[in-house]
Amino acid sequence: MNRSSRSLSETIRAVGPLWLAVMSSALLAAAAGIRGLPGLLLITIGVGTAVAVFARLRNRQTSQTVVAHDATGGNLQVLLRMIDRRTAIRMFGMSALFIGPMGGVPRALELLAGQQVPEETQSPFSRIRQWAMIIDLRYCDGCQSVGSPPRCTAACVEGHLLPEPMQWIEVFEDELEGEGTRFIPIPCQHCQNPPCVNVCPVGATFSTPEGLVLIDQERCIGCRICMAACPYDRRFFNWGEPPVPPEAHLAKYNLEAQVPALKGTVMKCDFCPDMVRAGTLPYCIQACPNQAIYYGDLEEDIATNGRQLVSMAAFSAEHNAFILKEELGTQPRVFYIPGHGEAVGRVPSRTGRLPTVWPWTRTAPGGDVWSR
Amino acid sequence: MESVNDWQARLEDTTLDPARKTTRNYYAFLFFLLAVTGWGVYAYSLQVRRGLVVTGMSDRISWGLYITMFVFFIGISHAGTLISAILRVSHAGWRTPVTRMAEFITAVALITGAFFVIVDLGRPDRLINVLVFGRWQSPIVWDVLAVTTYLTASVVYLYLPMVPDLAFFRDRQAPWVSRPKHMLYRILAINWRGTSDQKRHLRRAISIMMILIIPIAVSVHTVVSWIFAMTLREAWNSTIFGFFFVAGAIFSGIATLIVVMAILRRVYHLEEYITPRHFLYLGYLMAAMGGVMIYANLSEYITAGFKFEEGTEFLFRQLFIDEFAPYFWFYFIGGLMTPVVFMFIRRLRTIGGIVTAAVFVDLGMWVERYFIVVTGLRAPLLPYEPVNYAPTWVEWSITAGGFAFFALLITLFVKAFPIMAVWEMTEERREEFEEMVEYEHEFDGEEILASGVPDSAPEPETGGPP
Numbered sequence: 095m096n097r098s099s100r101s102l103s104e105t106i107r108a109v110g111p112l113w114l115a116v117m118s119s120a121l122l123a124a125a126a127g128i129r130g131l132p133g134l135l136l137i138t139i140g141v142g143t144a145v146a147v148f149a150r151l152r153n154r155q156t157s158q159t160v161v162a163h164d165a166t167g168g169n170l171q172v173l174l175r176m177i178d179r180r181t182a183i184r185m186f187g188m189s190a191l192f193i194g195p196m197g198g199v200p201r202a203l204e205l206l207a208g209q210q211v212p213e214e215t216q217s218p219f220s221r222i223r224q225w226a227m228i229i230d231l232r233y234c235d236g237c238q239s240v241g242s243p244p245r246c247t248a249a250c251v252e253g254h255l256l257p258e259p260m261q262w263i264e265v266f267e268d269e270l271e272g273e274g275t276r277f278i279p280i281p282c283q284h285c286q287n288p289p290c291v292n293v294c295p296v297g298a299t300f301s302t303p304e305g306l307v308l309i310d311q312e313r314c315i316g317c318r319i320c321m322a323a324c325p326y327d328r329r330f331f332n333w334g335e336p337p338v339p340p341e342a343h344l345a346k347y348n349l350e351a352q353v354p355a356l357k358g359t360v361m362k363c364d365f366c367p368d369m370v371r372a373g374t375l376p377y378c379i380q381a382c383p384n385q386a387i388y389y390g391d392l393e394e395d396i397a398t399n400g401r402q403l404v405s406m407a408a409f410s411a412e413h414n415a416f417i418l419k420e421e422l423g424t425q426p427r428v429f430y431i432p433g434h435g436e437a438v439g440r441v442p443s444r445t446g447r448l449p450t451v452w453p454w455t456r457t458a459p460g461g462d463v464w465s466r
Numbered sequence: 467m468e469s470v471n472d473w474q475a476r477l478e479d480t481t482l483d484p485a486r487k488t489t490r491n492y493y494a495f496l497f498f499l500l501a502v503t504g505w506g507v508y509a510y511s512l513q514v515r516r517g518l519v520v521t522g523m524s525d526r527i528s529w530g531l532y533i534t535m536f537v538f539f540i541g542i543s544h545a546g547t548l549i550s551a552i553l554r555v556s557h558a559g560w561r562t563p564v565t566r567m568a569e570f571i572t573a574v575a576l577i578t579g580a581f582f583v584i585v586d587l588g589r590p591d592r593l594i595n596v597l598v599f600g601r602w603q604s605p606i607v608w609d610v611l612a613v614t615t616y617l618t619a620s621v622v623y624l625y626l627p628m629v630p631d632l633a634f635f636r637d638r639q640a641p642w643v644s645r646p647k648h649m650l651y652r653i654l655a656i657n658w659r660g661t662s663d664q665k666r667h668l669r670r671a672i673s674i675m676m677i678l679i680i681p682i683a684v685s686v687h688t689v690v691s692w693i694f695a696m697t698l699r700e701a702w703n704s705t706i707f708g709f710f711f712v713a714g715a716i717f718s719g720i721a722t723l724i725v726v727m728a729i730l731r732r733v734y735h736l737e738e739y740i741t742p743r744h745f746l747y748l749g750y751l752m753a754a755m756g757g758v759m760i761y762a763n764l765s766e767y768i769t770a771g772f773k774f775e776e777g778t779e780f781l782f783r784q785l786f787i788d789e790f791a792p793y794f795w796f797y798f799i800g801g802l803m804t805p806v807v808f809m810f811i812r813r814l815r816t817i818g819g820i821v822t823a824a825v826f827v828d829l830g831m832w833v834e835r836y837f838i839v840v841t842g843l844r845a846p847l848l849p850y851e852p853v854n855y856a857p858t859w860v861e862w863s864i865t866a867g868g869f870a871f872f873a874l875l876i877t878l879f880v881k882a883f884p885i886m887a888v889w890e891m892t893e894e895r896r897e898e899f900e901e902m903v904e905y906e907h908e909f910d911g912e913e914i915l916a917s918g919v920p921d922s923a924p925e926p927e928t929g930g931p932p
């Protein structure tokens with residue numbers, strides 16, 4: 095046997111048991127839900143001993159030399175002696191090179207702190223709500239009939255104290271096949287396969303068990319890869335110092351309301367979980383003069399626009415609801431019923447809507463304004 | 467014929483020269499670079515205070531010059547890997563005099579590139595979050611991991627072959643350098659005495675590193691491209707992106723190496739060691755990579771253009787005809803075709819020609835990085851008018867600062883460290899010399915036996931050495 099293949103097989107023989115020990119203890123710890131360092135240590139010692147005993151038994155049969163060298167040593171020495179110094183140094187060197195720069199740090203920190211993952215928020219009715227929206231485009235006329243800028247946008251701007259030019263729910267004017275246009279209000283789609291969550295390096299954007307996608311502005315590092323990733327252009331960055339009214343400074347930061355806004359972080363429609371928990375509908379829905387927007391729970395199969403209750407499944411099936419950019423596989427939680435405001439008397443040829451304004455910012459002097 | 471020892475002494479002198487003599491021009495240049503870097507730092511401080519609002523970026527084009535610079539410099543960093551690792555593995559002997567410079571470009575470019583990611587952050591104060599909350603699923607974390615690994619590896623790879631040369635600096639500089647500098651060399655030379663044992667260990671370490679660093683380098687630029695390719699943007703939705711970025715990286719890496727080589731050669735009179743042959747070989751390599759890039763571009767645009775999906779029209783129009791057409795055609799004709807054409811024409815295959823081509827390649831690749839970032843973001847995702855991006859003076863200042871910082875590090879390095887691998891070059895020379903002597907002896911013997919004319923030249927037709 096030549097030198098290199100011998101040393102390779104030796105290495106495998108030497109590293110095998112150790113590898114097995116470490117891996118299986120990690121697996122066991124994970125399976126048992128153990129997060130603290132003491133638990134992990136205990137398991138490592140347990141499994142380590144077992145492997146060492148096993149290694150010793152095996153060695154007695156197969157490798158006389160190791161045992162002969164080790165007339166006095168205990169199990170641990172047997173195990174250790176199987177790895178010669180060169181192999182060990184090489185192993186450590188290699189792994190340090192790959193993992194060293196940052197690898198184990200977060201895990202180690204978490205383990206050291208014995209950090210617990212916070213209990214997920216449960217709905218008060220021991221079932222997990224699955225929030226969703228249906229936007230009935232037959233009723234949306236871009237607020238032409240009331241002669242104002244889109245009121246859903248305005249209410250959201252006012253309610254969340256949005257800096258100019260953020261429009262978390264934005265009313266776009268879309269060419270129809272054939273003649274004319276339609277208006278389509280687009281909030282965050284609360285994707286169930288959310289590209290923004292997938293790419294966030296720090297977990298500042300995350301999915302909740304209720305199917306919402308939220309952002310923790312106190313964790314966001316402002317890398318903006320989520321903005322590149324969102325196919326619906328629904329993420330907004332605080333490019334400058336956002337205007338904050340004096341009273342909002344007193345509020346404790348709340349990621350469900352995203353108030354007060356923080357410079358250098360990303361914001362977007364949050365589906366107003368705080369409002370819903372309090373038993374009211376989100377601002378945008380309350381403000382719609384035509385009750386075009388429904389909010390509801392897929393789990394209970396019920397939704398409301400503030401006037402009437404519908405079954406989500408039946409209502410969307412009956413009216414051929416669609417989702418935006420279905421082909422991307424993002425699985426949005428916002429469903430649209432096709433239309434162009436015909437139910438409130440709009441004809442497609444009547445184009446144009448009034449531009450959104452941010453009147454509240456006058457009460458908060460000193461904030462920056464940027465363009466979209 | 468000159469003996470190897472004389473040759474070595476001359477090489478040592480040449481290598482020591484930059485560290486011994488400092489001209490007034492050097493200080494002027496240093497001052498200039500410091501000033502530009504300082505200006506960049508000032509601009510950045512403004513950005514930190516006021517937020518990214520001082521840049522031209524907006525929600526719809528949310529990345530710009532900074533990410534361009536990041537991609538570009540990480541690309542440049544492939545110079546070192548290519549020259550020293552790939553050529554080392556393939557035993558291309560000619561590479562020895564230029565390896566040190568290539569490796570140094572790698573380390574410096576990585577530092578500069580990584581710096582631009584931080585500049586781009588909205589919350590640089592929370593950088594630590596990447597370590598504390600890092601998610602393995604995120605391409606940004608892959609990048610952080612790949613770039614730090616590559617930086618570690620390339621610093622090691624720069625340092626290892628430099629140890630004997632540092633020892634040489636330590637031994638030779640004592641009389642005239644200051645104490646702290648001497649100390650520095652003493653520490654860095656880690657007690658190198660040039661024993662055969664030490665040499666054996668060093669050789670092994672270098673050969674492990676040179677294998678290891680190739681996959682690392684490839685992975686680095688692949689994950690850089692994945693920052694883009696992992697999103698649902700049509701322009702970036704391409705399976706060829708990883709390969710395309712790696713090829714582009716090597717391409718611009720060679721070009722930068724050629725430029726840096728030409729400058730150092732001129733300034734420090736390295737004409738004897740860095741010969742036209744080096745430029746020629748690197749020029750051929752560059753042309754080959756240019757061919758690969760042309761191929762990759764055709765492959766990318768023809769597959770998209772043939773199908774012409776919805777949205778492709780907008781992308782093609784802005785890239786080939788409208789807003790970005792000057793950039794694209796400059797890149798394609800200036801950046802990709804120039805090196806290929808130049809290498810075909812004998813009259814342009816000179817040092818001047820090759821360096822010109824290399825400058826074009828660098829500019830072209832920078833422009834390419836720019837339009838890849840911006841065109842991808844500019845395509846509207848919903849029915850709205852596309853916005854435009856124009857970098858502000860803050861962005862330009864920080865960008866200029868970045869280039870100056872890159873040059874500054876190289877300038878300082880040249881002053882403090884051996885710019886050529888004296889040790890390796892001497893050894894190679896010695897081997898060559900010994901081989902030559904042996905060969906000559908053999909040949910002489912044969913000649914005597916065959917014809918009885920003792921001093922005929924080995925190859926009578928060509929005249930042979932006088």
Ligand code: SF4
Nearest residue numbers: 282283284285290324
């Ligand atoms: S619409 Fe955009 S921001 Fe909202 S969940 Fe989907 S990807 Fe994320």
Ligand code: SF4
Nearest residue numbers: 294314315317318320
């Ligand atoms: S900008 Fe913030 S939320 Fe978006 S990916 Fe980066 S860290 Fe996550």
Ligand code: SF4
Nearest residue numbers: 250263363364376378
């Ligand atoms: S659900 Fe809430 S956050 Fe979203 S658009 Fe409506 S009001 Fe704004």
